[in-house]
Amino acid sequence: MKCRRCGADPAIISLPSHNTGFCESCFRDFFSAQVDRGIRSQKLFTHDDKILVALSGGKDSLSLMLELSRQGYDVTGLHIDLAIPQSSSQARSVIEDFCKIHDLRLIVKETKEEGLEIPLVKKRLKRPVCSACGKIKRYFFNKIAMDEHFTVIATGHNLDDEVSRLFSNTLRWDADYLAGQGPCLIGENGFVRKVKPFWRLTEFETAAYAFLENINHHRAPCPYSGGASFTFYKTLLNRMEETMPGRKLAFYMEFLKTGRPAFSQFAKPAEETLHPCPACGYPTSADGLCGVCRIREAIQDRD
Numbered sequence: 001m002k003c004r005r006c007g008a009d010p011a012i013i014s015l016p017s018h019n020t021g022f023c024e025s026c027f028r029d030f031f032s033a034q035v036d037r038g039i040r041s042q043k044l045f046t047h048d049d050k051i052l053v054a055l056s057g058g059k060d061s062l063s064l065m066l067e068l069s070r071q072g073y074d075v076t077g078l079h080i081d082l083a084i085p086q087s088s089s090q091a092r093s094v095i096e097d098f099c100k101i102h103d104l105r106l107i108v109k110e111t112k113e114e115g116l117e118i119p120l121v122k123k124r125l126k127r128p129v130c131s132a133c134g135k136i137k138r139y140f141f142n143k144i145a146m147d148e149h150f151t152v153i154a155t156g157h158n159l160d161d162e163v164s165r166l167f168s169n170t171l172r173w174d175a176d177y178l179a180g181q182g183p184c185l186i187g188e189n190g191f192v193r194k195v196k197p198f199w200r201l202t203e204f205e206t207a208a209y210a211f212l213e214n215i216n217h218h219r220a221p222c223p224y225s226g227g228a229s230f231t232f233y234k235t236l237l238n239r240m241e242e243t244m245p246g247r248k249l250a251f252y253m254e255f256l257k258t259g260r261p262a263f264s265q266f267a268k269p270a271e272e273t274l275h276p277c278p279a280c281g282y283p284t285s286a287d288g289l290c291g292v293c294r295i296r297e298a299i300q301d302r303d
């Protein structure tokens with residue numbers, strides 16, 4: 001197959017979902033154009049924003065940081081060091097090396113210095129640690145963004161992450177989540193805007209970008225979670241995509257255009273549900289303490 005754009009022979013990548021295939025240079029252009037289109041069409045941010053990019057060490061978030069910096073955005077990386085043995089130190093050093101090589105700013109937040117290292121949380125909490133870990137990460141994304149005056153938090157979620165989440169929300173007809181899901185969660189009432197600039201790009205496309213850019217990333221899954229989230233749905237949706245190329249992106253785009261507005265009546269208004277946590281002052285919808293202060297309380301003074 002020849003590159004559909006410049007005619008170079010052979011193309012290095014075939015993209016059936018876009019009914020096309022590209023040489024290396026045209027794939028890079030395609031990738032940048034998809035990111036740009038995703039940012040502009042959903043008004044995620046502009047070149048005036050101060051963007052905090054959440055870096056896990058995986059291929060998606062590192063590729064996101066590199067691509068946004070190349071597009072001239074004001075980006076700073078944020079890594080939450082979870083202190084998980086044999087995993088966190090590797091992820092952190094991959095990120096530190098990456099930021100050094102590309103001369104990018106990085107903030108590292110250690111959960112251990114807050115008494116919230118994940119192995120301790122896992123040992124002392126009586127429920128699965130993944131949801132507590134997610135809460136702790138989101139809490140520090142927002143707290144650091146607020147404290148350091150960032151205007152946007154960007155994560156590396158891609159189209160497969162978004163479509164599998166949408167599929168799961170739809171199977172449960174979770175009206176509140178269906179009213180709120182999307183590549184841009186508006187910032188208000190003590191929350192900084194959260195965006196997913198890779199929402200138009202599949203896992204395959206971000207992996208190809210990371211490979212071509214020679215990005216050394218942290219590959220091992222978290223030892224506490226049984227692998228990637230929504231794995232079953234992702235497999236299912238990829239089988240659908242093989243037979244019906246382009247359905248994943250079309251399903252998601254049509255949701256943004258038609259589905260989400262139809263569910264907007266079910267969204268809980270933020271002012272009704274949020275109040276400042278009496279211990280840390282950050283907004284929460286829980287009665288009394290916020291989720292993270294509850295975790296702090298639950299893991300205190302017990303062995």
Ligand code: AMP
Binds near residue numbers: 054055078
């Ligand atoms: P995951 O839920 O692990 O697939 O991660 C989704 C996104 O959350 C990643 O692409 C990152 O942007 C962000 N993220 C996950 N873990 C961390 C972490 N430890 N520190 C900073 N950002 C993270």
Ligand code: FES
Binds near residue numbers: 082133222223225
């Ligand atoms: Fe949080 Fe595994 S429990 S990354």
Ligand code: ZN
Binds near residue numbers: 278282291
């Ligand atoms: Zn709190």
